[in-house]
Amino acid sequence: MEKYDPKAVESKWRKYWQENQIYKLDLDKAEKPFYNLMMFPYPSAEGLHIGGMYTFTGVDTYGRFMRMKGYDVFEPIGLDAFGIHSENYALKIGEHIKTVSERTHRHFFEQLHMMGNMYDWDRTVETNEPDYYKWTQWLFIQFFKAGLAYRKQANVKYCPSCKTVLSDEQVIDDKCERCSSVVETKALKQWFFKITNYADRLDKNLKKIDWVDDVKLGQKNWIGKKEGINIRYKIKGTGLEVTCFTTRPDTNFGATFIVIAPEHPLVRSIIEGKIPVNPAIFSKIEKYVQDVRGKSDIERIAEGRKKTGVDTGFVAINNLNSKELPIYISDFVLGHFGTGAVVGVPGHDKRDFEFAKEFNLEVLRVVSREGDISPIETIEQVQEDEGKMVNSEFLNGLDIHEATIKIMDYIEAKGWGNKVINYNLRDWCVSRQRYWGPPIPMIYCQQCADKGLSWFNTSPDSSKNISKVDLKLLIEQMKGWYPDDELPVRLPEISELDKIKPDGSGRGPLAQQTDFINTICPHCGHEAQRESDVSDPFVDSCWYFLRYPFTEFDNVPFGGDFSSKNSLFNPGLTQQEGNRLKDRMKKWGPVTSYIGGKEHTVLHLLYARFITMVLFDLGYLDFEEPFSRFFGHGLITKDGAKMSKSKGNVVNPDEFIDRYGADSVRMYLRFIGPFDSSGDWRDSGMSGMFKFVSKLWRLYKNIEDDAPDTESEVDDAIVHKTIKSVGEDLESLKFNTAVARIMEFVNWYSENMKSLSLPTRKEYLGKLALILAPFMPYLAEEFWSICGNNASVHLQVWPDYDKTKLVKDTVKLPVQINGKLRGVVHVSKQIQEEALLSLIQKDKKIKSYMDQGKIYKVIYLPGKIINVIVR
RNA sequence: GCCGAGGUGGUGAAAUGGUAGACACGCUAGACUUAGGAUCUAGUGGGAGAAAUCCUGUGCAGGUUCAAGUCCUGUCCUCGGCACCA
Numbered sequence: 001m002e003k004y005d006p007k008a009v010e011s012k013w014r015k016y017w018q019e020n021q022i023y024k025l026d027l028d029k030a031e032k033p034f035y036n037l038m039m040f041p042y043p044s045a046e047g048l049h050i051g052g053m054y055t056f057t058g059v060d061t062y063g064r065f066m067r068m069k070g071y072d073v074f075e076p077i078g079l080d081a082f083g084i085h086s087e088n089y090a091l092k093i094g095e096h097i098k099t100v101s102e103r104t105h106r107h108f109f110e111q112l113h114m115m116g117n118m119y120d121w122d123r124t125v126e127t128n129e130p131d132y133y134k135w136t137q138w139l140f141i142q143f144f145k146a147g148l149a150y151r152k153q154a155n156v157k158y159c160p161s162c163k164t165v166l167s168d169e170q171v172i173d174d175k176c177e178r179c180s181s182v183v184e185t186k187a188l189k190q191w192f193f194k195i196t197n198y199a200d201r202l203d204k205n206l207k208k209i210d211w212v213d214d215v216k217l218g219q220k221n222w223i224g225k226k227e228g229i230n231i232r233y234k235i236k237g238t239g240l241e242v243t244c245f246t247t248r249p250d251t252n253f254g255a256t257f258i259v260i261a262p263e264h265p266l267v268r269s270i271i272e273g274k275i276p277v278n279p280a281i282f283s284k285i286e287k288y289v290q291d292v293r294g295k296s297d298i299e300r301i302a303e304g305r306k307k308t309g310v311d312t313g314f315v316a317i318n319n320l321n322s323k324e325l326p327i328y329i330s331d332f333v334l335g336h337f338g339t340g341a342v343v344g345v346p347g348h349d350k351r352d353f354e355f356a357k358e359f360n361l362e363v364l365r366v367v368s369r370e371g372d373i374s375p376i377e378t379i380e381q382v383q384e385d386e387g388k389m390v391n392s393e394f395l396n397g398l399d400i401h402e403a404t405i406k407i408m409d410y411i412e413a414k415g416w417g418n419k420v421i422n423y424n425l426r427d428w429c430v431s432r433q434r435y436w437g438p439p440i441p442m443i444y445c446q447q448c449a450d451k452g453l454s455w456f457n458t459s460p461d462s463s464k465n466i467s468k469v470d471l472k473l474l475i476e477q478m479k480g481w482y483p484d485d486e487l488p489v490r491l492p493e494i495s496e497l498d499k500i501k502p503d504g505s506g507r508g509p510l511a512q513q514t515d516f517i518n519t520i521c522p523h524c525g526h527e528a529q530r531e532s533d534v535s536d537p538f539v540d541s542c543w544y545f546l547r548y549p550f551t552e553f554d555n556v557p558f559g560g561d562f563s564s565k566n567s568l569f570n571p572g573l574t575q576q577e578g579n580r581l582k583d584r585m586k587k588w589g590p591v592t593s594y595i596g597g598k599e600h601t602v603l604h605l606l607y608a609r610f611i612t613m614v615l616f617d618l619g620y621l622d623f624e625e626p627f628s629r630f631f632g633h634g635l636i637t638k639d640g641a642k643m644s645k646s647k648g649n650v651v652n653p654d655e656f657i658d659r660y661g662a663d664s665v666r667m668y669l670r671f672i673g674p675f676d677s678s679g680d681w682r683d684s685g686m687s688g689m690f691k692f693v694s695k696l697w698r699l700y701k702n703i704e705d706d707a708p709d710t711e712s713e714v715d716d717a718i719v720h721k722t723i724k725s726v727g728e729d730l731e732s733l734k735f736n737t738a739v740a741r742i743m744e745f746v747n748w749y750s751e752n753m754k755s756l757s758l759p760t761r762k763e764y765l766g767k768l769a770l771i772l773a774p775f776m777p778y779l780a781e782e783f784w785s786i787c788g789n790n791a792s793v794h795l796q797v798w799p800d801y802d803k804t805k806l807v808k809d810t811v812k813l814p815v816q817i818n819g820k821l822r823g824v825v826h827v828s829k830q831i832q833e834e835a836l837l838s839l840i841q842k843d844k845k846i847k848s849y850m851d852q853g854k855i856y857k858v859i860y861l862p863g864k865i866i867n868v869i870v871r
Numbered sequence: 872g873c874c875g876a877g878g879u880g881g882u883g884a885a886a887u888g889g890u891a892g893a894c895a896c897g898c899u900a901g902a903c904u905u906a907g908g909a910u911c912u913a914g915u916g917g918g919a920g921a922a923a924u925c926c927u928g929u930g931c932a933g934g935u936u937c938a939a940g941u942c943c944u945g946u947c948c949u950c951g952g953c954a955c956c957a
Contacts, residue, residue: 158898185886214874214875214951214952216950217874217875218874218875218952218953221873221874221875221952221953222953224951224953224956226956226957228957244957245956245957246957247956247957248957259957307955330955332954332957333955333957334955334956334957335954336956337957338956338957339957341957342957343957344957345957349957350872350955351955351957352957354955422956422957423956424953424956598951598952599951599952600951602952602953628872659908660908671883671884671894671895671925672883672884673883673884674884677876677877679883680882682882682883682896682897684882684896685882685883685895685896685897686899687908688895688896688897689895689896690908691909691910692873692895692910694908697912698910708903735882736883736884736885736894737885737893737894739894739895740884740885740893740894740895740896741893741894743894743895744893744894747894782948
């Protein structure tokens with residue numbers, strides 16, 4: 001008999017699909033749009049590994065199913081090509097990034113093509129192409145015009161190995177996300193996006209979206225909303241004040257000192273000599289601040305939580321009770337959170353307690369736990385949670401929550417402070433001192449700077465404030481900067497390898513390209529300089545999903561409404577064009593189903609939400625959340641261990657596709673484990689699946705052998721059950737159990753086929769081909785045609801099942817023999833009632849009880865227990 | 872430390888409160904066959920037994936229930952995220 005040759009089958013159908021254009025979708029005509037998106041892949045040089053295949057084919061299986069359910073499924077693909085990872089690889093192998101990426105991109109697309117995913121290959125997106133990064137730069141300018149992109153000198157995380165700045169999100173355990181080098185802190189001038197303006201909305205909107213809870217919670221924690229109060233304390237004998245942020249003002253009667261961060265403005269003033277202190281204290285302060293600055297975060301952690309610090313000699317006054325609070329400087333207080341100053345309440349905060357012990361400061365108790373008012377002497381006694389107020393004058397007797405409300409109102413009424421909300425979230429640093437990214441499209445003009453001019457005060461019309469940014473402050477920092485509207489600002493082609501290497505100077509390789517850097521100021525016409533940094537690749541990937549449905553337009557980045565008079569962008573569209581773009585965006589935004597890795601909880605997913613909100617505020621989009629539903633998939637391990645190059649256990653999918661065919665690999669990947677947790681790749685499991693697929697092949701190829709003319713009756717409930725449960729499993733992305741149901745059905749069919757006539761065989765196997773279509777697109781076509789059908793199986797509707805054939809209206813009847821539960825029998829309700837009646841007639845004991853709102857009657861018999869639902 | 876997820880065979884894993892281990896991998900035995908990347912049949916949680924069968928069993932300890940892997944309380948462990956965030 002003919003042997004199963006996956007290569008022959010797959011190339012045959014690939015060709016058929018291409019010729020018949022079965023994956024073409026008219027985006028404007030779609031009636032039930034379903035935007036089925038997989039998270040943007042990063043084209044690593046090694047090619048798509050098995051984990052990528054796992055997710056791409058999973059998303060495709062889901063998309064194919066939804067298509068058969070009658071949706072117009074749009075499933076695009078592209079590459080997130082810019083970035084440090086591939087650039088580092090190119091430098092390592094001594095090849096130009098451009099040649100390397102051309103090669104890897106081709107390989108990537110080829111691999112995805114082989115897997116049989118239903119992509120529209122005319123709508124690909126590659127972020128390193130000028131026709132894409134033109135719009136990434138456009139996005140930057142939109143942010144700039146809206147006052148949401150600004151440049152400032154900042155202490156930033158810097159990777160000495162990648163020689164670039166990293167965003168907070170890219171630093172993991174004080175190490176670079178990419179190369180694991182310990183990061184340094186550097187003061188550089190950097191571009192930032194003002195994501196903090198959106199902290200509150202990013203937090204609040206989480207309630208509205210259908211995402212898994214752990215991802216939502218991850219974002220919530222990252223945003224870190226904290227409601228509290230800024231309290232101002234007068235510094236004795238100076239006329240100065242120090243403001244402390246606290247979420248626990250209820251404990252303020254227990255305050256015994258104040259600690260400010262080494263970065264605090266007060267400290268700077270002291271060091272700069274603006275505030276006089278005695279020389280002994282001055283040198284101590286100077287030394288401490290110097291030491292702290294020299295320490296890396298790693299060193300700080302290595303020292304544990306031992307508190308260090310220095311007494312400034314200044315004393316603040318607690319407004320509530322006129323108590324004197326000595327002011328200290330310590331690095332356990334962070335300069336960037338709250339006000340950079342905290343009020344020390346050592347009785348009710350462990351860190352404050354440790355500090356107080358180190359410096360022999362007074363510890364007071366102002367909250368009692370279950371009447372305990374003993375003095376607090378050990379760290380175990382420090383009480384941070386629930387309790388009742390004591391030693392706090394008018395707060396005494398209140399619980400801590402009541403006390404918090406009361407004292408906040410009191411302090412505000414007295415004018416000593418203001419309620420505020422703080423967030424852990426910090427502004428997004430988007431500057432990167434590298435080559436392989438989109439140049440930041442900004443121009444600096446010294447002439448204009450000298451005249452105090454910036455983009456903001458030369459084009460007041462467009463400077464409308466769409467957010468609560470303090471524009472005055474920004475103008476101060478932004479003099480001489482203009483957005484370049486002549487997009488794209490092309491990344492210059494540099495052929496010499498060592499000229500694209502980062503040199504560690506704090507400026508990117510583009511700074512050395514004089515042809516690129518030197519330009520003309522668009523405002524005054526004098527010589528000016530371009531920005532030499534490129535933007536973070538996360539800027540590329542935060543908006544790509546908007547581009548896919550509009551790849552054929554080169555005058556707009558995406559569809560939507562650009563007609564507003566106040567718009568910061570006017571592409572000059574005709575009414576007709578404008579309407580078409582608006583209508584199409586209505587269909588294809590937001591993304592219906594987004595599937596990707598949970599490791600992007602705080603990076604990509606947060607940024608994408610942020611830019612979508614901004615574009616909504618600018619009036620371009622009519623939705624403010626990019627992904628209606630997000631599903632986080634699991635990761636594939638190999639023989640129980642995480643796959644990594646260093647361990648040498650990376651599975652190369654090409655090898656397996658070559659050997660077993662894409663269908664078997666796809667099927668195995670679906671079966672390997674639950675899609676939302678993890679799966680473990682085993683070569684033996686893969687070959688097992690190939691055996692199963694080969695068995696299926698034989699079943700179909702033997703369909704006509706020895707078929708009887710008439711068939712004996714078989715119970716085909718399993719056929720209907722299979723269709724039903726596979727459909728339900730696919731809907732909820734439970735691929736592994738769906739495959740198990742299919743295997744069960746195949747086992748049943750193999751046993752029963754001898755008694756089935758040819759038409760019945762074709763009917764059953766035809767239905768099986770339909771439900772196999774999302775899993776094994778190639779073989780499903782083959783099987784579908786063997787069953788005597790013409791059109792592509794992928795254009796068919798998901799099969800229906802006969803509800804009457806399903807086991808229903810039954811009750812499970814436990815059977816007990818000799819006092820032990822022996823099993824459960826499924827019986828129809830009618831039979832059960834008859835049984836009940838006959839038992840009642842025999843006058844047995846009947847006891848009724850209620851459980852979960854249902855009333856049951858239980859009949860005890862020597863050998864049986866029967867449950868009956870009465871109501 | 873805080874937050875989240877989870878603990879079921881040799882392995883991946885199934886189980887609307889109803890015979891735990893479906894479906895597979897692996898393993899054992901056998902059949903077939905000039906031998907293949909095979910295929911087919913039977914067995915496979917642990918313990919006892921020649922067998923029918925019996926006992927035991929979902930991290931641990933309790934509880935609710937006629938019935939608990941599933942619900943409740945406590946506890947231990949593993950993995951993931953955050954971490955001096957006031």
